[in-house]
Structure formats: structure tokens, C-alpha cells
Amino acid sequence: MSSTTSTTSTSAVDTMRAAGAEARARIRAGFDGPTSGMAPGLVQANLISVPYAWAFDVLLFTQRNPKPCPVVDVLEPGQLASALAPGSDIRTDIPGYRIWENGVLTDEVTDATSVWEQHPDLVSFLIGCSFTFENGLTEAGIPIRHQEAGRNVPMYRTSTACRPAGRISGDMVVSMRPIPASQVAEAVRITDRFPAVHGAPIHIGDPSQIGIADLDASDFGDAPVIEDGDIPVFWACGVTPQAAIQASGIPFAITHSPGKMFITDEPEDTYRQ
Amino acid sequence: MSSTTSTTSTSAVDTMRAAGAEARARIRAGFDGPTSGMAPGLVQANLISVPYAWAFDVLLFTQRNPKPCPVVDVLEPGQLASALAPGSDIRTDIPGYRIWENGVLTDEVTDATSVWEQHPDLVSFLIGCSFTFENGLTEAGIPIRHQEAGRNVPMYRTSTACRPAGRISGDMVVSMRPIPASQVAEAVRITDRFPAVHGAPIHIGDPSQIGIADLDASDFGDAPVIEDGDIPVFWACGVTPQAAIQASGIPFAITHSPGKMFITDEPEDTYRQ
Numbered sequence: 092m093s094s095t096t097s098t099t100s101t102s103a104v105d106t107m108r109a110a111g112a113e114a115r116a117r118i119r120a121g122f123d124g125p126t127s128g129m130a131p132g133l134v135q136a137n138l139i140s141v142p143y144a145w146a147f148d149v150l151l152f153t154q155r156n157p158k159p160c161p162v163v164d165v166l167e168p169g170q171l172a173s174a175l176a177p178g179s180d181i182r183t184d185i186p187g188y189r190i191w192e193n194g195v196l197t198d199e200v201t202d203a204t205s206v207w208e209q210h211p212d213l214v215s216f217l218i219g220c221s222f223t224f225e226n227g228l229t230e231a232g233i234p235i236r237h238q239e240a241g242r243n244v245p246m247y248r249t250s251t252a253c254r255p256a257g258r259i260s261g262d263m264v265v266s267m268r269p270i271p272a273s274q275v276a277e278a279v280r281i282t283d284r285f286p287a288v289h290g291a292p293i294h295i296g297d298p299s300q301i302g303i304a305d306l307d308a309s310d311f312g313d314a315p316v317i318e319d320g321d322i323p324v325f326w327a328c329g330v331t332p333q334a335a336i337q338a339s340g341i342p343f344a345i346t347h348s349p350g351k352m353f354i355t356d357e358p359e360d361t362y363r364q
Numbered sequence: 365m366s367s368t369t370s371t372t373s374t375s376a377v378d379t380m381r382a383a384g385a386e387a388r389a390r391i392r393a394g395f396d397g398p399t400s401g402m403a404p405g406l407v408q409a410n411l412i413s414v415p416y417a418w419a420f421d422v423l424l425f426t427q428r429n430p431k432p433c434p435v436v437d438v439l440e441p442g443q444l445a446s447a448l449a450p451g452s453d454i455r456t457d458i459p460g461y462r463i464w465e466n467g468v469l470t471d472e473v474t475d476a477t478s479v480w481e482q483h484p485d486l487v488s489f490l491i492g493c494s495f496t497f498e499n500g501l502t503e504a505g506i507p508i509r510h511q512e513a514g515r516n517v518p519m520y521r522t523s524t525a526c527r528p529a530g531r532i533s534g535d536m537v538v539s540m541r542p543i544p545a546s547q548v549a550e551a552v553r554i555t556d557r558f559p560a561v562h563g564a565p566i567h568i569g570d571p572s573q574i575g576i577a578d579l580d581a582s583d584f585g586d587a588p589v590i591e592d593g594d595i596p597v598f599w600a601c602g603v604t605p606q607a608a609i610q611a612s613g614i615p616f617a618i619t620h621s622p623g624k625m626f627i628t629d630e631p632e633d634t635y636r637q
Contacts, residue, residue: 143420146420147416147419147420147423147487150420150423150424150427151423151438151440154423154427154435154438155438162427165424165427165428167424167529167530214420256440257440
């Protein structure tokens with residue numbers, strides 16, 4: 092119900108939100124690639140779903156590790172639509188899902204409906220994704236190398252231990268974007284405003300200091316594209332819970348596949364500080 | 365291990381922290397009054413402890429209602445010392461405890477050790493308390509009426525519903541401080557810097573708009589002392605979980621008695637934004 096008196100900014104937000112629903116519909120219909128650059132300006136989220144008996148441990152783990160695990164929504168058992176995306180279905184609206192049993196990756200699927208039916212008490216945690224702030228970086232003229240190359244963002248395990256919670260522990264995972272040296276400060280400034288999608292980088296420069304031996308050998312996503320004069324900049328990453336699933340042997344879990352996110356209807360500005 | 369080269373600010377923090385341990389020792393030895401004004405400059409906290417089976421619901425409730433329920437620490441089952449107060453004992457270091465069964469207040473004790481022994485799987489949530497920022501208000505020359513009168517702060521149930529989580533729901537509880545009209549803006553500015561202890565007021569002026577019929581009839585704490593020219597200013601309050609315990613019929617819980625807080629060793633500055 093739009094009217095001629097509605098403001099431009101409301102229309103702009105409505106248009107942006109419609110792009111979220113469109114992106115999810117496209118994914119539901121079969122798109123199975125990374126979501127970097129899709130529906131720019133909307134919050135994207137990582138997923139970890141666990142049985143109810145593990146939900147307290149996971150929620151406490153995220154609370155104790157807000158930099159890699161900023162929770163933007165929690166779906167209770169039986170809930171399939173996120174409050175951040177009316178009409179969504181958490182079982183179908185992500186391009187790729189990983190199925191984990193006793194800490195081991197056992198399957199990768201594009202539709203998790205049947206798996207969900209076998210585990211009706213799953214609690215799902217949506218964790219803000221750094222793809223969200225790439226829009227702000229682009230608008231500031233900062234190149235996003237993996238987007239330019241049509242690749243997934245490179246992600247790495249680090250040697251930085253997360254704070255344990257209950258039965259859960261593990262090391263932090265980071266995403267890396269090579270940024271021209273003259274623009275690194277601006278990239279820090281822009282991303283610092285978005286703590287709900289990992290905020291400012293956790294490390295800038297020398298990868299070995301956070302336990303990354305070889306920048307070309309990413310642990311998740313694609314290999315990096317690094318131009319002359321770029322500095323590697325590392326952000327805490329919502330794949331961290333997947334490292335924790337492995338390290339902790341959680342009996343069952345579903346996650347998104349790295350780089351393939353849940354796209355909400357929530358404008359990034361909602362989370363800007 | 366102090367040395368002559370240690371800085372003044374480190375010494376000041378050490379002294380302040382020692383005041384926290386002293387306050388807890390005094391409470392452990394029998395002090396059973398309100399803690400407003402004790403150990404100024406240190407974070408004070410509300411308590412809610414529930415059996416493990418209810419811990420996810422409570423943690424989710426606090427996360428969905430960060431204004432009344434800003435969690436500063438979670439003690440896992442069997443853990444008795446808060447990470448914010450080394451050497452503390454959650455069972456003895458609060459001046460007064462309330463015992464709740466099926467949503468009904470059944471007892472009030474000054475030492476909860478024996479109750480704890482009967483419920484070894486309790487998970488304890490420490491929630492920031494607005495007593496923490498009273499120090500900043502005092503330093504800015506803003507009078508704290510309840511302190512001046514030697515009374516407990518007045519607290520009220522409101523008609524503002526919290527966002528439910530799992531089996532838990534309830535209305536928000538607020539604390540009220542009458543502030544001279546000319547100083548209300550400054551009180552907002554000061555407290556807004558401390559989101560971990562409830563932050564800025566949720567309401568200023570007319571109590572009826574948030575469902576408070578009679579300002580003199582506080583639901584918790586003492587009756588207010590209001591001077592001519594004062595405006596009632598309302599902050600979200602960590603007693604909110606107690607209203608939720610009642611509304612939700614949680615089978616068992618231990619809380620602090622309103623106004624009688626857990627004093628940490630953590631300087632308020634740690635949480636200043």
C-alpha cells in the first residue's frame with residue numbers, strides 16, 4: 092500500500108527489503124553460490140542450528156565471543172521464519188547447508204527440509220556476516236577483491252582461542268580482504284560502525300601472528316586475490332562456530348556452507364552505531 | 365606486588381578493587397542492607413539463578429531484553445566465583461536472597477549455601493545494576509535522593525511487556541530517581557554511556573504512561589523522596605527477571621533481594637562507551 096505522500100527514504104527501504112525477499116526466492120529456487128554482493132545494504136547472516144540440549148552452550152559461547160559470533164536472531168524450536176525476514180524459511184533459504192555429526196562434516200545439501208524433519212527440536216542462531224559491510228566499503232571506493240574476481244571470500248582458522256562456554260570451545264575463524272594500504276584506515280573506520288556484523292578487523296598485516304602459515308591456502312572459501320600494495324586485513328568470522336563444532340564434537344548440527352549466507356530484510360543501517 | 369614505578373591510575377584501580385573485596389567480606393559477615401553507595405566506582409549486579417533446564421530460556425530472555433537485562437557474567441553449574449570478582453562466592457556475597465518456587469516467593473535468606481547444595485545444577489546470571497552509574501551522577505553534582513535519605517531505591521512494575529523467550533515472559537520493572545529538572549539532560553547523558561548497567565532512562569516524567577498508578581506506592585524497595593522541582597526519571601531494572609519468574613512460573617529460582625546487589629571488582633569504566 093504505497094501512496095504518493097510516502098517519503099523517498101521509506102520507498103528506498105521498501106525497495107531494499109523487497110530485494111531481500113527476491114534474493115531468498117532465487118536461492119530457494121536453486122541458486123547455490125556465495126552471497127557476497129547479493130541484495131546490497133541488507134544484513135546477511137551465518138547459521139548454526141543445534142538440538143535444544145545444546146542451545147544454552149551455543150548461546151553462551153556466542154555471548155562470550157561477540158566479535159566472531161554477534162547473534163542477530165535466535166529461532167526457537169519449531170520456528171522456521173526469522174523475525175528479520177518475514178515469510179522466510181530457514182530450511183531452504185540458504186544456498187548451501189552443512190550437516191555435522193559428532194563434530195564431523197557428513198553432508199552438504201542445498202535444501203535442509205528433510206534433515207530438519209528428523210530433528211524437530213533444533214534451535215537456530217543467526218550470526219551477523221561481514222558481507223553486510225562490504226556495501227559500505229564499496230561505496231567508499233574500497234575494492235572488494237573477491238567480488239571483482241567472482242570468487243568466495245577466503246577464510247582461515249587462527250590460533251586465537253575463543254572463550255569456552257559449557258561443553259564448547261574452539262579457535263577463531265577469520266575472513267580476509269586485501270585492502271590497498273592507503274585505504275586500510277578507512278576500512279577500519281567503516282567496519283567499526285557495525286559491531287553486529289563483526290565490526291573492526293581483529294588483525295591487520297602479518298598473518299603468521301594469528302597462526303596463518305600460508306595466505307594462499309585458505310581453510311574455507313576460495314584462494315585470495317592480492318594486488319601489489321594490498322595489506323591483508325582480517326575480520327572475525329561467523330564460520331567460527333563450525334570450528335567449535337569440530338573441536339567440541341557437538342553430536343548434531345546444521346550450518347550454512349561458508350560464504351553462502353542467509354539474507355535478511357534488515358537494512359544494514361539498523362545496526363550502524 | 366606494587367612498586368614505586370607503578371602508575372597512579374593502576375594504584376587507584378587496585379584500591380578500588382580492594383574496596384570490592386572488602387564490601388563482599390562485610391556482606392559475607394552479615395551486612396544485610398541495600399548496596400547503593402557501597403564501593404563506589406565498581407560494577408554492581410543483580411542475580412537470577414535457575415536450574416540448567418531453564419538456562420537457555422533465561423539467557424535468551426536477557427538477550428532479547430538487553431535494556432532491563434544486560435548480562436555482565438554467567439556462572440555455569442558448579443561455578444561459585446564470578447569472573448568479575450576473583451575469590452567471591454555467589455552463595456554468600458549478596459546481602460539478601462529470594463527463593464522462588466513455581467513463580468512464588470517462598471523464602472528470603474542472607475546465606476544461600478544450603479539452598480544451593482540442594483540445587484547443584486544452578487546457572488547464575490549476573491545482570492548490571494544502575495547503582496553502578498550513581499557514582500557518576502554524584503560526581504556531576506546530581507543528588508541521589510534515596511541515598512541522601514538512607515533508603516532503598518524505589519522500583520515499580522510497568523505495563524511494558526518484555527520480548528518473550530521460550531517459556532519466559534513478563535513486564536519490565538524500573539527503578540526511579542527523582543532528578544532536578546535542570547539536571548535531567550545531564551543524567552541522561554551520563555547514564556547513556558553505560559549500556560551494561562541499563563544505560564539511558566526508558567522514560568522521563570508522567571508515570572501513568574508506563575502503567576505506574578501511584579508513585580508513592582513502589583512495588584520493590586522503599587517509597588520515594590521527591591523534592592519540589594524534581595522530575596521522576598525511570599531506568600530499566602534488573603529486578604525484571606523476578607517479575608518474569610512470577611509471570612512464567614519458573615519451577616525454581618534464586619535471586620537477589622531488590623536493592624541488595626552483588627558487588628564485583630570491575631571498575632565502571634570498563635563498561636563506559
